[in-house]
Amino acid sequence: MKRILTGILLIMACFTATAQKKEITKTGINFGPLPAIGYNSNLGWHYGVLTDIYWYGDGSKYPEYIWKINVEASWYSKGNSIYHAFFDSKYLIPGVRMSFDVSYFGNKTYNFYGHNGGNALYVNALDQITGEKDKKYSFSEQGQGFYLMKRNILRSMAVFQGKFGQSHWGWVAGLTYLGIKTGHAQNKSLAANDLSLYDLYVKHGLIPQAEAFGGHHLEAKMGVVYDTRDHENNPSKGTNLEVCLYGSPDILNGRSAADRTHYLKLAVHFKQFFTLVPDKLVFGGHLAFQGILAGRTPSYMLQTLQVINFKQLNPEGLGSNTTLRGSLFNRLQGESFAWANLELRWNFARFVLFNQNFILATNPFLDMGMIVKPYTSHTADFSAFAADNTVVNRITGKADNSFAQYVAGDFYKQDKQKLHMGAGLGLHIIMNQNFNVSFEFGKIFFDGNRFGWKNNDGNGLGISVGLNYIF
Numbered sequence: 238m239k240r241i242l243t244g245i246l247l248i249m250a251c252f253t254a255t256a257q258k259k260e261i262t263k264t265g266i267n268f269g270p271l272p273a274i275g276y277n278s279n280l281g282w283h284y285g286v287l288t289d290i291y292w293y294g295d296g297s298k299y300p301e302y303i304w305k306i307n308v309e310a311s312w313y314s315k316g317n318s319i320y321h322a323f324f325d326s327k328y329l330i331p332g333v334r335m336s337f338d339v340s341y342f343g344n345k346t347y348n349f350y351g352h353n354g355g356n357a358l359y360v361n362a363l364d365q366i367t368g369e370k371d372k373k374y375s376f377s378e379q380g381q382g383f384y385l386m387k388r389n390i391l392r393s394m395a396v397f398q399g400k401f402g403q404s405h406w407g408w409v410a411g412l413t414y415l416g417i418k419t420g421h422a423q424n425k426s427l428a429a430n431d432l433s434l435y436d437l438y439v440k441h442g443l444i445p446q447a448e449a450f451g452g453h454h455l456e457a458k459m460g461v462v463y464d465t466r467d468h469e470n471n472p473s474k475g476t477n478l479e480v481c482l483y484g485s486p487d488i489l490n491g492r493s494a495a496d497r498t499h500y501l502k503l504a505v506h507f508k509q510f511f512t513l514v515p516d517k518l519v520f521g522g523h524l525a526f527q528g529i530l531a532g533r534t535p536s537y538m539l540q541t542l543q544v545i546n547f548k549q550l551n552p553e554g555l556g557s558n559t560t561l562r563g564s565l566f567n568r569l570q571g572e573s574f575a576w577a578n579l580e581l582r583w584n585f586a587r588f589v590l591f592n593q594n595f596i597l598a599t600n601p602f603l604d605m606g607m608i609v610k611p612y613t614s615h616t617a618d619f620s621a622f623a624a625d626n627t628v629v630n631r632i633t634g635k636a637d638n639s640f641a642q643y644v645a646g647d648f649y650k651q652d653k654q655k656l657h658m659g660a661g662l663g664l665h666i667i668m669n670q671n672f673n674v675s676f677e678f679g680k681i682f683f684d685g686n687r688f689g690w691k692n693n694d695g696n697g698l699g700i701s702v703g704l705n706y707i708f
Contacts, residue, residue: 260587260589260594261589261592261593261594262296262299263291263293263296263299263300263594263669264293264294264295264296264299265292265293265294266290266291266292266293267290267291267292267293267593267669268288268289268290268291271286271287271288272284272285272286273285273286273287273309273311280313280314280315280317280566281313281314281315282313282314283311283312283313283314283702284311284312284314285309285310285311285312285319286309286310286311287307287308287309287310287311288307288308288309289305289306289307289671289672290305290306290307290308291304291305291669291671291672292304292305298328299669300468300471300669300670300671301327301468301469302671303326303327303328303329304324304325304326304328304329305323305324305325305326305671306322306323306324307321307322307323308321308322308323309321309550315346315424316344316345316346316423316424317342317343317344317345317346317347318341318342318343319340319341319342319343319550319551320340320341320343321338321339321340321341321550322338322339322340323336323337323338323340323547324336324337324338325337325546332399332400333397333398333399334397334398334399335395335396335397335398336394336395336396336397336546337394337395337396338392338393338394338395338547339392339393339394340390340391340392340393340550340551341389341390341391341392342389342390342392342551343389344387344388344389344390345387345422345423345424346382346385346387346422346423346424347385347386347387347388347422348384348385348565348566348567349384349385349386349433349434349435349438349567350384350434350565350567350568350570351434351438351570352438352443352536352539352570352571352611352612353569353570353571353608353611353612353654354555354568354569354570354571354607354608354654354657354685354694355569355654355655355657355684355685355693355694356611356654358693359565359568359692359693359694359695361692361695361696363383363384364383364384364565382422382424382426382427382431382433383432383433383434384433384434385422385424385427385433385435386419386420386421386422386433386435387418387419387420387421387422387423388417388418388419388451388537389417389418389419389451390415390416390417390418390551391414391415391416391417392413392414392415392416392551393413393414394411394412394413394414395411395412395413396409396410396411396458396545397409397410397411398410398462398545405463405464405465406461406462406463407461407462407463407464408459408460408461408462409458409459409460409461409462409479409481409545410457410458410459411457411458411459411545412455412456412457412458413455413456413457413458414453414454414455414456415453415454415456415538415541416451416453417451417452417453417454417537417538418450418451419435419449419450419451419537420449420450420451421433421435421436422435437622437625440625441617441618441619441621441622441625442614442616442617442618443614443617443622444536444614445496445536445614445615445616446616447490447492447493447496448496448498448535448536448537451537452487452489452490452498452535452537453489453490454485454487454489454535454538455485455488455489456483456484456485457483457484457485458481458482458483458484458543459481459482459483460479460480460481460482460483460504460545461479461480462477462478462479462480462545463476463477463478464476464477464478465477466508466510468670469546470670470671470673470705470706471596471667471670471671471673471706472510472519472521473510473512473515473516473519474510474511474512474519475509475510476507476508476509476510477506477507477508477509478505478506478507478508479504479505479506479507479544479545480503480504480505481503481504481505481543481545482501482502482503482530483501483502483504483543484499484500484501484502484531484532485499485500486499487499487535495615498532498533498534498535499531499532499533500529500531500532500533500534500535501529501530501531501532502527502528502529502530502534502543503526503527503528503530504525504526504527504542504543504544505525505526505527506523506524506525506544506545506708507523507524507525508521508522508523508524508708509521509522510522513581516584516587517583517584517585518581518582518583518584519581519582519584520579520580520581520582521578521579521580521581521582521706521708522577522578522579523577523578523579523707523708524575524577525560525575525576525577526573526574526575526609527542527543527573527574527575528572528573528574528575528609528610529572529573529610533572533615534572534612536612536614539570539571539572539612540553540554540555540556540567540570541553542554542559542560548705548706548707548708549703549704549705549707550704553566553567554567554569554574554576554606555567555568555569555570555571555574555576555606555608555657556568556569556694557699557701558677558679558699558701558703558707559707560576560578560604560606560707561576561604561605561606561657561659561681561694562602562604562659562661562677562679562699562701562707563604563659563660563661563678563679563680563681563694563695563698563699564657564659564679564681564684564694564695564699565694565695568657568694568695569606569607569608569657570608570612571608571609571610571611571612571654572608572610572611572612573608573609573610574606574607574608574609574610575606575607575609576604576605576606576607577604577605577606578602578603578604578707578708579602579603579604580600580601580602580603580663581600581601581602582598582599582600582665582706583598583599583600584596584597584598585597585598585599593668593669594668594669594670595666595667595668596665596666596667596670597664597665597666597667598664598665598667599662599663599664599665600662600663600665600677600706601660601661601662601663602660602661602662602663602677602679603658603659603660604658604659604660604661604679605656605657605658605659606656606657607654607655607656607657607685608654609654611654654685655685656683656685657681657683657684657685657694658681658682658683659679659680659681659682659683659694659699660679660680660682661677661678661679661680661699662677662678663675663676663677663678664676664677665706672704673704673705673706674702674703674704675701675702675703675704675705675706676701676702677699677700677701677703678698678699678700678701679698679699679701680698680699681694681695681699
């Protein structure tokens with residue numbers, strides 16, 4: 238997930254640019270290295286370098302590119318790192334679009350808030366690395382990190398797409414390798430024996446021991462696509478439907494038959510765009526479902542989203558800037574979930590600057606989502622989890638078992654799942670219809686919580702600086 242702040246300089250330059258009635262048709266190569274400087278309320282300050290390189294050829298395909306390369310090396314102040322290389326082209330092989338990705342995400346302080354969203358209690362006072370803000374919840378002199386874990390990901394991916402004749406329908410097929418390593422969070426403010434929710438889930442089997450430290454998966458996918466959009470990255474009209482089956486046999490981890498996590502899943506994305514005012518105002522809607530059809534999802538892959546063409550570097554959810562903006566990162570983890578994003582995209586300025594086409598846009602949005610099938614570990618010992626006084630004391634701040642029943646089982650029950658909703662506003666600086674620097678601010682106003690705990694999906698304003706619209 239990229240975070241960029243260089244757009245501030247572009248905004249300042251906009252007011253000195255000369256307005257143009259017609260865009261320049263881009264030809265040849267278009268690129269420029271940029272500093273990755275930004276901020277995300279879940280990940281912290283972001284710094285590093287990145288570049289998007291576009292080849293437009295003779296310009297006959299503009300605003301589409303002939304090929305695109307993206308490279309990034311960057312780090313976050315909360316201990317995470319990104320190393321990423323991506324290639325995409327519709328035209329190098331006639332009739333076949335191909336995309337390749339090799340990425341490493343080093344997440345030493347990855348957020349883990351428990352399974353099944355609003356049914357897993359969230360206490361804001363525990364959501365910090367050190368205990369200085371509230372001594373009542375200080376677990377040790379070194380700090381705490383109660384809602385943190387480690388989750389490093391090595392991802393290598395190849396995706397191919399084609400058309401069925403001259404129709405708007407097409408096919409997609411791909412293969413992805415995922416190597417995921419999980420464990421106790423690592424930070425200079427944390428000690429190895431600091432208590433975390435991840436440790437408690439492993440201790441009581443809510444995360445199976447065989448999955449406690451991650452795993453390796455070779456994942457295949459195939460599906461169909463319908464697309465009538467006038468432009469992929471900044472559409473003003475049209476429909477896009479993606480229906481994809483994907484799955485993986487657990488053949489790389491050497492687990493026993495009882496612990497293997499074979500799975501087959503379905504991912505559906507429906508996007509619709511309407512022009513309300515030509516060249517000015519567009520309505521965009523996105524309805525999505527991702528769910529298990531057979532088998533069982535590894536606990537460390539519950540939040541991995543399946544999309545055919547990435548809009549974000551590492552799309553994960555349900556929660557935060559790729560699905561439910563304003564919520565805590567990966568707040569809702571379940572076997573199956575659905576969500577929707579609705580927004581108005583207002584292009585309030587168009588101009589040419591430095592021989593580049595620019596659009597300034599804002600997008601008030603409404604997001605919603607919920608778990609439709611909870612995740613349940615086959616090794617969970619709910620009674621021991623509830624009876625663990627450490628759990629009760631840390632989560633509730635009480636020395637009794639008044640929340641024991643809640644902790645023990647309620648958060649795994651389907652009939653307790655509710656809708657989560659949030660809203661906000663974004664600002665986008667779009668260059669040549671493809672390169673989109675985004676600033677988005679979201680706030681959850683309904684968190685699906687039935688226990689009377691306030692701000693169960695986060696109590697602040699979610700801030701994200703990155704690239705692209707989320708759909």
